[in-house]
Amino acid sequence: MDDAEAIKRCQQGEQECFRHLVERYQKRAVAHATAILFNRDDADDAVQEAFIDAFKAIGTFDTARTFYQWFYVLLRNRCYKLTAKRRPTESLDESMLLTSQSGISGETTLGLENALHSLTAEEREIVCLKYFDGLSYDELATHLQIPRGTVMSRLFNARRRLQRKLVPEREV
């Protein structure tokens, strides 16, 4: 079953078809929520709430968009509501956000995660979407509902802060 059919059948009241969407996108959604929240339990909660929101609003889904693009707006709303409530976590002892390719040490990955942790949630989100999901600036602008110029400046500032935090340490 493809997404369009699952959504159509959900709109007709077939609740079981929503399972297809949850099972297809939950891993990706949890990874994105973890990138924003930097806490796995909170990420699971946010994703669950976002899927409930999506189920309630499935009748208003515009089939011209992809499901995940539409769902991502609900997900980030849930994540930012949670970030406003929760205190930020301390630095990390073990990797939870990233997987490294062969040849990169666990220490380097943890260093990168801690550097990402020092960014704001919005900066972290844009870095993850750009460099791990490979979205273009225009796609980022659509995803985050901000102008292209803001995409560039936010990304630039985030990269600068990452460099300050990370690269000097690596050079020592």
Added chain:
Amino acid sequence: MKEITCEDVLMSQMAAADCEQPEFSRQQLSTHIAACANCQHELKQSEALDQLLAGHTLSESRVDLWPAIENRITKRTSAAFHWRPFALIGLLLVIYKLLEMLPARDLGMAFKLVPLVIVVLLFVFIKENPFRINTELVLER
């Protein structure tokens, strides 16, 4: 022509590295970079960061949220499903009572059977037989 600053150069270089259209021409950028030690240093750091980021992906760990989501969806839909038919039956009974209270109007015997029809419809809807004897009930000792 707009004067080019270090920040303009670094942002344009970032855009170029990200396969996007930079704001300034390649020639403008290389002229500035050749004469600017600060930009050269920043670009080296930027390349190192690009390499580091390229060596990582987001972890997609095992997760199964469906049971919890299904549970909440089912509760929600069953709660929404139940109150409407009962509200409709209540409304029909109120309308019946109001019609019955109208003075000087005899609607005949058939009208008096309306509440009975509503009750029968209710049992049909909830799929219960009021005359069925439940043999599973056991007296407590």
